[in-house]
Amino acid sequence: MDFNLNDEQKQYLETVRRFVGREIIPCSMALEKTHAFPFEIIRKAWDLGITNLSIPQAVKGYSLDLVSTALIIRELSYGDSGIATSAMCNDLANAVIGMHGTDLQQQTFLTPFVERPLLASFCLTEPNAGSDNSAMATLIRKGEKGKYLLNGTKCFITNASFASQFTVFCKVGKPSSPFIACVVVPALAMEPVMTGAGSSACREIPLPGGGRIVTGKPEDKLGQRLSNTASVSFEDVVIEDDQVIGDRRLGFQYLTDVLDYARPMVAAIGVGIARRALDLTLAYTRERRQFGQRICDMPVARESLVAMWKKIETAEMALMKASFLVQEGTPDRGVYASLAKNLAAEAAIFCTTEGLHLHGGYGFIGEYEISKLLRDAQIIDIYEGVREIQNMIVGRELV
Ligand SMILES: Cc1cc2nc3c(=O)[nH]c(=O)nc-3n(C[C@H](O)[C@H](O)[C@H](O)COP(=O)(O)OP(=O)(O)OC[C@H]3O[C@@H](n4cnc5c(N)ncnc54)[C@H](O)[C@@H]3O)c2cc1C
Numbered sequence: 357m358d359f360n361l362n363d364e365q366k367q368y369l370e371t372v373r374r375f376v377g378r379e380i381i382p383c384s385m386a387l388e389k390t391h392a393f394p395f396e397i398i399r400k401a402w403d404l405g406i407t408n409l410s411i412p413q414a415v416k417g418y419s420l421d422l423v424s425t426a427l428i429i430r431e432l433s434y435g436d437s438g439i440a441t442s443a444m445c446n447d448l449a450n451a452v453i454g455m456h457g458t459d460l461q462q463q464t465f466l467t468p469f470v471e472r473p474l475l476a477s478f479c480l481t482e483p484n485a486g487s488d489n490s491a492m493a494t495l496i497r498k499g500e501k502g503k504y505l506l507n508g509t510k511c512f513i514t515n516a517s518f519a520s521q522f523t524v525f526c527k528v529g530k531p532s533s534p535f536i537a538c539v540v541v542p543a544l545a546m547e548p549v550m551t552g553a554g555s556s557a558c559r560e561i562p563l564p565g566g567g568r569i570v571t572g573k574p575e576d577k578l579g580q581r582l583s584n585t586a587s588v589s590f591e592d593v594v595i596e597d598d599q600v601i602g603d604r605r606l607g608f609q610y611l612t613d614v615l616d617y618a619r620p621m622v623a624a625i626g627v628g629i630a631r632r633a634l635d636l637t638l639a640y641t642r643e644r645r646q647f648g649q650r651i652c653d654m655p656v657a658r659e660s661l662v663a664m665w666k667k668i669e670t671a672e673m674a675l676m677k678a679s680f681l682v683q684e685g686t687p688d689r690g691v692y693a694s695l696a697k698n699l700a701a702e703a704a705i706f707c708t709t710e711g712l713h714l715h716g717g718y719g720f721i722g723e724y725e726i727s728k729l730l731r732d733a734q735i736i737d738i739y740e741g742v743r744e745i746q747n748m749i750v751g752r753e754l755v
Pocket residue numbers: 445477478479480481485486487488511512513514515577580585735738739740741742743744745748
């Protein structure tokens with residue numbers, strides 16, 4: 357494994373850093389206060405070519421390698437991890453189509469994302485099936501006309517209020533079925549304006565093929581307020597055969613493939629948050645003086661800064677190794693994807709907590725970005741599998 361970045365990767369990094377410095381950092385604090393959806397920023401990121409990174413070249417996508425993808429997501433998250441989550445979610449939803457869809461399915465379902473700045477949702481979690489996704493109740497069952505009908509409710513779905521397409525994991529036939537299918541449901545595209553949460557209320561989408569989708573009110577979240585999260589219900593949605601990805605009994609395997617791909621991306625979000633927390637804390641403790649000296653020169657404070665740096669570097673190494681192994685498709689890739697996710701969550705939570713502490717009382721005040729980062733960091737330990745699930749995956753391999 358080579359730790360040197362190639363010229364293309366260096367160029368990507370430069371481009372994303374400039375974008376983040378110009379388009380995200382100056383406005384993320386103000387935007388997140390209003391819980392506004394940053395569609396203009398996402399549109400500009402799309403224009404720049406730093407979203408939809410997993411789409412195959414066959415449909416004019418970038419088909420970017422995972423190390424480069426991780427670098428881009430890390431840098432976007434340095435600016436705002438909610439924006440990075442929303443952008444990354446397109447790949448979460450679309451990767452399975454690129455991996456297991458037919459040529460025609462790739463043309464049909466992925467081309468719109470290359471042509472326009474659209475959003476996609478990845479629908480797995482349900483009210484009674486979180487970590488244990490085998491307990492999901494959403495299902496496809498043959499209706500009277502011999503076609504599959506999709507019914508069920510998913511919760512905590514990123515981009516749901518604005519998505520033009522939903523990738524849905526569901527049971528086949530009955531909730532107790534051992535088979536999980538992956539189906540794609542295109543819906544009307546909605547291009548929201550940047551006017552705050554109120555503009556993105558529930559939406560009902562009647563589908564031309566039959567049935568409807570209903571999205572719930574956007575969730576009022578602790579952190580990552582620049583991403584959109586809502587429930588999605590599928591009511592008698594007609595599913596044609598060509599909307600089923602791959603074999604309708606192999607959805608669980610496809611899900612594992614997607615999560616192996618996606619966990620390093622969540623790790624990249626965590627590393628981006630942690631690095632931003634360290635940089636802000638370094639800047640603050642270099643300025644702030646107490647007892648006649650800079651806080652960063654006090655031995656105990658410096659030890660905290662070093663501890664933050666060590667967490668970030670460790671998580672970053674795990675992120676790069678996981679990205680590399682997933683890209684190579686090695687048999688142990690899942691274990692390293694879980695390791696990277698856990699270490700990055702630990703780094704994000706540790707660095708934002710220590711960083712806030714080193715800001716003293718000011719860290720507790722809303723106008724200081726470190727308080728936002730501390731709120732944002734919590735979700736890294738939860739979405740795409742809580743810490744205990746990652747440990748379960750690692751433990752299973754170990755023994
Ligand atoms: C902002 C946000 C965005 C999200 N985006 C998406 C999305 O786009 N698509 C999607 O499908 N889902 C999404 N999710 C859902 C997310 O992936 C789930 O919340 C997560 O997988 C955990 O499921 P749960 O919330 O039901 O927690 P539960 O499974 O109920 O777990 C609660 C706690 O129980 C403990 N626990 C659970 N299982 C075990 C175990 N086996 N061993 C030991 N302890 C255990 C852990 O401490 C865990 O934190 C999102 C969630 C949020 C908050």
